[in-house]
Amino acid sequence: MRQCEDWGTDSITEAPFWVYTDPDVFDREMARIFCGRSWSYVGLEAELPDRGDYLVTRIGNRSVIVTRDQDGEIRGFLNRCAHRGVKLCRHARGNSRMFVCPYHQWSYDARGRLKGVPFIKGVKQLGGMPEDFRREDYDLPELAIARRGGVIFASFAPDMPALEDYLGDTNTAYFDRVFDGRGLRVLGYSRQLIPGNWKLMFENIKDPYHASLLHVFLVTFGLFRADQKSQVRMDESGGHALLISQRGEQKASEDTKDMRNLRVDFTLEDARLLDPVKEFPDDATVVMQTVWPNLIVQQQSNTLALRQIQPRHPGAFELHWTFFGFDDDDEAMTTRRLRQANLMSAAGLVSADDSEVIKLAQDGIAEGDGRSLMLMGGRGTGDETHMVTEVALRAFYKHYRAVMEL
Amino acid sequence: MNVDRWRLEDLYADYARLLDDGPLEAWPGLFVEQCLYLAIPRDNFDAGLPLATLRCESRGMLADRVKAVQETIMFEPRYLRHHITQIRPTERDDGGLDVTAHYTVVEVLHDELPRILSVGRYLDVVVEDDDGALRFAEKRVVYDSVLVPNTIVYPL
Ligand SMILES: [Fe+2]
Numbered sequence: 001m002r003q004c005e006d007w008g009t010d011s012i013t014e015a016p017f018w019v020y021t022d023p024d025v026f027d028r029e030m031a032r033i034f035c036g037r038s039w040s041y042v043g044l045e046a047e048l049p050d051r052g053d054y055l056v057t058r059i060g061n062r063s064v065i066v067t068r069d070q071d072g073e074i075r076g077f078l079n080r081c082a083h084r085g086v087k088l089c090r091h092a093r094g095n096s097r098m099f100v101c102p103y104h105q106w107s108y109d110a111r112g113r114l115k116g117v118p119f120i121k122g123v124k125q126l127g128g129m130p131e132d133f134r135r136e137d138y139d140l141p142e143l144a145i146a147r148r149g150g151v152i153f154a155s156f157a158p159d160m161p162a163l164e165d166y167l168g169d170t171n172t173a174y175f176d177r178v179f180d181g182r183g184l185r186v187l188g189y190s191r192q193l194i195p196g197n198w199k200l201m202f203e204n205i206k207d208p209y210h211a212s213l214l215h216v217f218l219v220t221f222g223l224f225r226a227d228q229k230s231q232v233r234m235d236e237s238g239g240h241a242l243l244i245s246q247r248g249e250q251k252a253s254e255d256t257k258d259m260r261n262l263r264v265d266f267t268l269e270d271a272r273l274l275d276p277v278k279e280f281p282d283d284a285t286v287v288m289q290t291v292w293p294n295l296i297v298q299q300q301s302n303t304l305a306l307r308q309i310q311p312r313h314p315g316a317f318e319l320h321w322t323f324f325g326f327d328d329d330d331e332a333m334t335t336r337r338l339r340q341a342n343l344m345s346a347a348g349l350v351s352a353d354d355s356e357v358i359k360l361a362q363d364g365i366a367e368g369d370g371r372s373l374m375l376m377g378g379r380g381t382g383d384e385t386h387m388v389t390e391v392a393l394r395a396f397y398k399h400y401r402a403v404m405e406l
Numbered sequence: 407m408n409v410d411r412w413r414l415e416d417l418y419a420d421y422a423r424l425l426d427d428g429p430l431e432a433w434p435g436l437f438v439e440q441c442l443y444l445a446i447p448r449d450n451f452d453a454g455l456p457l458a459t460l461r462c463e464s465r466g467m468l469a470d471r472v473k474a475v476q477e478t479i480m481f482e483p484r485y486l487r488h489h490i491t492q493i494r495p496t497e498r499d500d501g502g503l504d505v506t507a508h509y510t511v512v513e514v515l516h517d518e519l520p521r522i523l524s525v526g527r528y529l530d531v532v533v534e535d536d537d538g539a540l541r542f543a544e545k546r547v548v549y550d551s552v553l554v555p556n557t558i559v560y561p562l
Contacts, residue, residue: 347459
């Protein structure tokens, strides 16, 4: 693997292209970041209403099972048989008390504890496992679980800090702003395999600078624009960030003169597509939160989604979207959320710009020799009250380099 | 409604032609004014979850999507080719037709080999409009290829 010296010790204003392409860096990310001391988003309690309900998801590139056990507790463990490495569970979701490997039918309980090995004593005194085989040595790695506001996080590290300490005060407060204790209603999923390094997705959502330039829809309809009141806020580590802003008007001004994509004359034939209503107590109309290492919480107008980043290899990741509303939404609100999902999904009028630009970024990065520059707004990593900054990317790399020791 | 299979075939041929060869702005004209167009991942559809990745509730919203494709979305240039087969109409009590069909959309990016962007089925309602033309009153595109290869830009 390349060394820190190739990067420039402590540099957070640029990232060499090899951090987006090197397989050794990727393996180290899986070990240190995703399987290390982090809380990864894995699902919603609303997806596991009954005892025995399970879902299969990923932490990094590791397949994991998350389930509600017979006592109603949420449990999680690695979805990989201890015998020959076979994927235990091949359904995306379902209900089961035990998880049985299809190959030799080794069976595991809801905590990944090995409960059954067929022919363990052999047949007619022939075969079987050796005398010294101890079943309990082959339990699957169990995940630590944290829950907040109906959202489930998991960790391969057994001794993680509480989720609110992990997030820090500010990020916890904004997380609670959406997940305020009301019951969540899953509206559906959207999945994309984006041909770019997973970090590009985080960088994209931590980057308010691009939003005022790339996204015609955001700029034109004032959904997220540099001339509006906004903030970029991080936690102490730099791993998490918040982009917070307020909706403005479809109007040009002195501040918008660099925004070639502001189209004052652009109109919708059916205005119902964009008919946002205020639903949170504060003045923010958009909050994009990135939670290290795999979650984006999206509140753009009335479209709410959790976007989970699942790295597949250095050059691709899955973006797994879970759209939701609340149990107390009326029909009009549900319809509004479903309509606004036109902006954000695998076919989103806004997010399409991002998945396309990430592909183009990876195409350039894959050419090899170069580095990505993150100098907009200075060299610091502290909170800002404007959008013309790449500060959250620098904060991300500050944390990244510390965790990776790279 | 008397099912004229050739007229129905023509509707689907026009649908593919307008999306793949254009003019794209004529594509909403294949739908009635108060139409419903949804592109739904199959797992959502099977689970009864309402989320669609494209959702247009009128011809105007279809036109807005077309305008976005033509003027606002930033994407790598691409060619698409729709292949629509097994078109099967069933008469409805209200005089319209329920129509099911299979589809495949092949996508060609400028610098890459052709690939399947989307595969699935259409669950449609086709009616004879006031001017006598056959049009879609509803189109549900239920796509099996739930893991989308990057981005859906054009309608499916
Ligand atoms: Fe963006």
